[in-house]
Amino acid sequence: MTTDQEPGLEPGALAGTPASGGFFSAGRGPKLLSAGGGRAAVVSTVSTLVVLAALVAIFLAAPGSAAVRHTFFDPHDMWQSFIGNPHKGYYSVGEAIWLNIRMFLVAEVLILVLALVVALIRQSTGPVLFPLRVLAMIYVDFFRGVPLLLVVYAIGFGVPALRLTFVSTQSFAVYGVVALTLSYSAYVSEVYRAGLNSVHQSQVAAARSLGLSHATALRYVILPQAVRNIIPPLLNDFISLQKDTALVGVLGAIEANQAAQIYGSTFFNYSSLTVAAILFLILTIPLARFTDRLIDRDRRRRLAGAVT
Amino acid sequence: MTATGVPATDAMTEAIGVAEVYKSFGQNQVLSGISLSVAAHEVICLIGASGSGKSTLLRCINLLEPISAGQIRLLGHDVTQPGVDANLVRRKVGIVFQSYNLFPHMTVLRNVTLAPVKALRMPRAQAEAAAAELLARFGLADKRDEYPDRLSGGQQQRVAIVRALAMQPGIMLLDEVTSALDPELVAEVLEVIRELAAGGMTMLIATHEMGFARDIASRVCFLEEGRIIEEAPPAELFTDPKDDRTRRFLRRIVEAGRM
Numbered sequence: 231m232t233t234d235q236e237p238g239l240e241p242g243a244l245a246g247t248p249a250s251g252g253f254f255s256a257g258r259g260p261k262l263l264s265a266g267g268g269r270a271a272v273v274s275t276v277s278t279l280v281v282l283a284a285l286v287a288i289f290l291a292a293p294g295s296a297a298v299r300h301t302f303f304d305p306h307d308m309w310q311s312f313i314g315n316p317h318k319g320y321y322s323v324g325e326a327i328w329l330n331i332r333m334f335l336v337a338e339v340l341i342l343v344l345a346l347v348v349a350l351i352r353q354s355t356g357p358v359l360f361p362l363r364v365l366a367m368i369y370v371d372f373f374r375g376v377p378l379l380l381v382v383y384a385i386g387f388g389v390p391a392l393r394l395t396f397v398s399t400q401s402f403a404v405y406g407v408v409a410l411t412l413s414y415s416a417y418v419s420e421v422y423r424a425g426l427n428s429v430h431q432s433q434v435a436a437a438r439s440l441g442l443s444h445a446t447a448l449r450y451v452i453l454p455q456a457v458r459n460i461i462p463p464l465l466n467d468f469i470s471l472q473k474d475t476a477l478v479g480v481l482g483a484i485e486a487n488q489a490a491q492i493y494g495s496t497f498f499n500y501s502s503l504t505v506a507a508i509l510f511l512i513l514t515i516p517l518a519r520f521t522d523r524l525i526d527r528d529r530r531r532r533l534a535g536a537v538t
Numbered sequence: 539m540t541a542t543g544v545p546a547t548d549a550m551t552e553a554i555g556v557a558e559v560y561k562s563f564g565q566n567q568v569l570s571g572i573s574l575s576v577a578a579h580e581v582i583c584l585i586g587a588s589g590s591g592k593s594t595l596l597r598c599i600n601l602l603e604p605i606s607a608g609q610i611r612l613l614g615h616d617v618t619q620p621g622v623d624a625n626l627v628r629r630k631v632g633i634v635f636q637s638y639n640l641f642p643h644m645t646v647l648r649n650v651t652l653a654p655v656k657a658l659r660m661p662r663a664q665a666e667a668a669a670a671e672l673l674a675r676f677g678l679a680d681k682r683d684e685y686p687d688r689l690s691g692g693q694q695q696r697v698a699i700v701r702a703l704a705m706q707p708g709i710m711l712l713d714e715v716t717s718a719l720d721p722e723l724v725a726e727v728l729e730v731i732r733e734l735a736a737g738g739m740t741m742l743i744a745t746h747e748m749g750f751a752r753d754i755a756s757r758v759c760f761l762e763e764g765r766i767i768e769e770a771p772p773a774e775l776f777t778d779p780k781d782d783r784t785r786r787f788l789r790r791i792v793e794a795g796r797m
Contacts, residue, residue: 432637437641438624440632440701441625441657442625450656
């Protein structure tokens with residue numbers, strides 16, 4: 231297909247285009263494109279620019295374009311909401327995103343631990359652990375079935391209402407982290423379980439046949455292989471977790487989304503939401519690209535393994 | 539160790555005693571009252587068609603599969619009575635599988651030292667020195683830092699044998715260890731087993747290599763439907779089988795060009 235393209239399209243004609251050869255052909259090029267080579271890069275660059283230009287044209291030509299641009303993309307409002315002004319009653323979205331990052335980092339660690347415990351319980355076989363297995367199953371079914379938003383409400387408003395010492399006097403961010411951990415651990419435990427199942431039974435036999443105890447075999451032989459297999463789906467869940475920290479805003483915690491909402495309802499200008507969206511993208515895109523790279527590396531390793 | 543059912547010595551005359559062992563997987567009876575005695579330093583080969591129970595017998599002796607009925611004695615101790623610590627038994631009985639089953643995420647050296655370090659609590663330096671010596675003995679000295687997927691099948695299987703030997707077992711069980719290998723790689727693995735036999739290792743070997751069985755075994759057992767049909771020194775069993783079923787099996791092997 232690269233050989234017969236439109237006659238007017240000579241590679242030299244596009245030499246001056248800034249995007250050609252830069253973003254698309256550097257390193258990531260062959261993975262983004264179906265075929266490598268200079269001509270293919272030029273064609274894909276042009277087609278991308280054409281599509282983008284068409285989208286921008288539609289946006290600009292829409293009857294309500296001016297209003298939307300003013301409400302969502304006003305540079306002045308974007309900047310004001312980004313830096314914030316507590317004296318005028320609105321918070322900095324740029325500062326509030328740090329709460330999202332902190333909640334994400336803490337929840338991530340807790341989820342990795344809790345999910346593993348749940349997965350190991352569900353994978354256990356001993357009759358003694360039967361009641362625990364049932365509990366773990368109910369836990370996973372429950373938290374996978376109930377919308378995260380409802381869990382956030384239940385924990386964030388329900389636990390303080392119990393008026394217990396310590397437990398009921400934490401900040402909304404803490405309740406948010408608890409809700410995120412409970413909900414995501416249910417999903418992630420299933421990812422772990424898939425990983426544990428992906429390790430062949432013969433590996434267990436080999437480890438046990440050497441006289442290794444069940445726990446030692448699990449720790450040194452089974453888990454390392456299981457975790458390696460599930461890193462891409464795990465990172466995928468964490469990308470999702472990063473943006474779901476915004477749900478904690480419904481409790482009143484000043485995270486990026488909530489700060490943006492406050493600005494929006496103060497000035498009837500929602501450019502602040504655009505700022506929040508951009509900040510979330512800045513957080514999630516690097517992790518997404520990193521996940522892609524891992525998947526790619528894993529695929530190549532498997533292919534290489536299949537050849538030998 | 540003696541108190542827990544595994545003696546530290548293999549000076550007894552009987553290394554493995556299998557008495558009237560039955561094993562079923564659900565409705566499927568795989569071992570039907572099998573009995574076998576292996577003396578210390580003896581090499582016994584198990585032959586028979588796929589599904590005749592050879593592998594299952596080896597896995598039962600290693601306690602990887604619980605038996606349905608019967609008794610298994612290893613180095614003079616009944617290992618099938620309740621309360622026996624299977625981990626202690628397995629440390630004295632090495633098993634090597636058809637599909638190598640090396641740990642793919644560990645180097646050759648780590649594969650070999652994992653069990654001595656974690657199960658025997660041997661200091662790492664000591665375990666690595668012992669492993670290096672074993673690897674060198676089987677021509678694998680230059681592979682110690684490779685990962686299994688960089689090795690040929692024959693090399694992987696030799697590493698698997700070294701990994702089992704690193705636990706200094708008194709008995710080795712070999713489960714069709716050359717069946718997954720390309721023909722040109724079979725010899726190097728058989729050579730390792732010959733060396734073990736020459737060193738006096740007690741071995742129970744399930745194999746399809748009839749020529750090898752004839753060379754190395756002091757006795758050959760022919761299994762069918764979970765029973766030992768015939769048991770004799772190789773010269774006798776291969777040239778003058780007594781049972782019709784043995785004769786039929788050997789004829790099929792010859793017709794398939796495997797002997």
